[in-house]
Amino acid sequence: METIKYLAKEQWESILKRPSLQIESLFDNVQAIINKIRSNGDEAILAYESHFDKVKLKTLNVTKEEIKEAESLVPIELKSAIYLAKKNIEKFHAAQKFESKKVETMDGVTCWQKAVPIEKVGLYIPGGTAPLFSTVLMLAVPAKIAGCKEIVLCTPPNKEGKIHPAILFAAQVAGVDKIFKIGGVQAIAAMAYGSESVPKVYKIFGPGNQYVTAAKQLVSLRDVAIDMPAGPSEVEVLADETADPALVASDLLSQAEHGIDSQAILITTSESLLKEVTFEVEKQLGHLERRDIATQSLKHSKLILVENMDTAISLTNEYAPEHLIIQTANYQDVAEKITNAGSVFLGPYTPESAGDYASGTNHTLPTNGYAKAYSGVSLDSFTKKITFQEITKEGLTTLGPAIEIMATNEELDAHKNAVTLRLNKIFKTRNS
Structure with missing residues (x-):
């Protein structure tokens, strides 16, 4: 040091x-893999699994039999530790649930927010130098609490086509819906665009090497959200x-x-x-x-x-x-x-x-100085907030003139007209 x-x-x-971490130099190669998977789906994924993970797979899906087998292979003391960790992660993240509150910003104008779960999320779990079953808990537990309808997990298999038993056990305990034997760039592309086997998701979470990081950045430009720069x-x-x-x-x-x-x-x-x-x-x-x-x-x-x-x-x-x-x-x-x-x-x-x-607490955190602007993964990461507003006749009568003035000064006549028509209708009704 x-x-x-x-x-x-x-x-x-x-x-x-x-x-x-010079991921920009990888963009061309990574984009080529993404394009191939986007065009050819499972066929391309299987070919890349053979090339990168050195495994010949017949199918990408993890079967119920494999999950059952994995459960029998995890030592009882590790199972107990996983259950304890899951309980604590669940308790901490459940306390983060959003409570909606209606706010009357002025008489007759009411605004509020509602937290809505992201329906489909994808979790990437590296399997290179260590089996990160703890990351399964950190991502899948809050996703489940948030109410995500479909939780998809991708992780690379070993050369025998197996996934580490602790990863499969943690996924089952945490409530993952579908698990696939896919690693690296091909996993990110599969979740971003979907294939015959893998559902397309709306947001991708999880750490990875420089290739995974590059892939996440590329797919996030137009097609899918990601958790954070990492x-x-x-x-x-x-x-x-x-x-x-x-x-x-x-x-x-x-x-x-x-x-x-x-x-x-x-x-x-x-x-x-x-x-x-x-x-x-x-x-x-x-x-x-x-x-x-x-x-x-x-x-x-x-x-x-x-x-x-x-x-x-x-x-x-x-x-x-x-x-x-x-x-x-x-x-x-x-x-x-x-x-x-x-x-x-x-x-x-x-x-x-x-x-x-x-x-x-969650261990999926901003790195490389991004903690100046980003938070770590939390329950909020798996939700989106929709705003609502309701305005009464009386409320628009009070608020409307200010909107008209602002729209006029921005030279947006249609915006102004949307208010003016309503105000004219209100005044006409009152005077009739």
């Missing part, structure tokens, strides 16, 4: 850069001299093991902590199964020493981390000053792993 001490403000932008996963630990260096190191490494393009950053006011964390990272790294991946990730991760906590907070808000862990003496006070972060973890006993799996 790179160590940086007392950087000047003009250095912030360059120091806080993420590992580059890139490699990241964490920042904000710490002072009271932090436990072993715990800080464990948090940095838990992010580093996600992938070679993940990023872990420590921002601290304590030079002694920085040195101890450096030692702990090396010590703990040797015990990790995924140490080769974590080692690659640490090459573009950073340990940053700053003068004081105010600078640390400002630097944090500029970085806008996906995950932020605050290990300081007064972490509640520090948290109040955080304005840009995807999800925040407070105190020494709140590891990022809790949010990744089972505390209840």
Whole structure:
């Protein structure tokens, strides 16, 4: 990890850069795959599965028999953990239900909103370096609470044409309707445009590699909504001299093991902590199964020493981390000053792993600085809000003249006329 001490403000932008994800260079190749699937449906999907996932499939659908078999293969302790996580995720997201309220903006003018579920949603679950069954829960549980009528899930099979049993079990527990053995760009294209097997959806959710990210961006230009811009996963630990260096190191490494393009950053006011964390990272790294991946990730991760906590907070808000862990003496006070972060973890006993799996919050979060403008996935992500309004004769009599004046000044005569005709009718009725 790179160590940086007392950087000047003009250095912030360059120091806080993420590992580059040049998806624009992939657009032509990704678009070609999308076009082929859009034109040839299942035939193209099966061909790409053979090419990319190295598997010859006869059908894309996961059968009931496969789901039943998967349930028997998942250890009982993992089943219990999945049920616990599902319960907490359900409880947290159910509390986010929108309550509609009618507002009378003036006498005779009433406006309100109604939350309506997105009818068809598609979930992409990567299956490359790790079986992300936790992401199944994070996406399918709120989709079910929101009332989405059709929940479609795509995930790549292994070379034997099987999907990891825990993914299938989590999908069944969370209420997924249809599961397909499709990975990568071909999965995004299949859900965006539909095929003989895969239904077309209205919004696509889920993480993925640079090809999946490029595919999501391309299909979202015209044809389907996506959850958010996404890139490699990241964490920042904000710490002072009271932090436990072993715990800080464990948090940095838990992010580093996600992938070679993940990023872990420590921002601290304590030079002694920085040195101890450096030692702990090396010590703990040797015990990790995924140490080769974590080692690659640490090459573009950073340990940053700053003068004081105010600078640390400002630097944090500029970085806008996906995950932020605050290990300081007064972490509640520090948290109040955080304005840009995807999800925040407070105190020494709140590891990022809790949010990744089972505390209840969602782990599908904005990366690459998008936390300055985007929220993580929530119940709202699976709904759309429709506004309603009702105006009485009395209300239009009061409001109408203002509308006429505004329409006239925008030179939109038809807009004005739509009000004038109604007002004339009201006045004519009153005078007759």
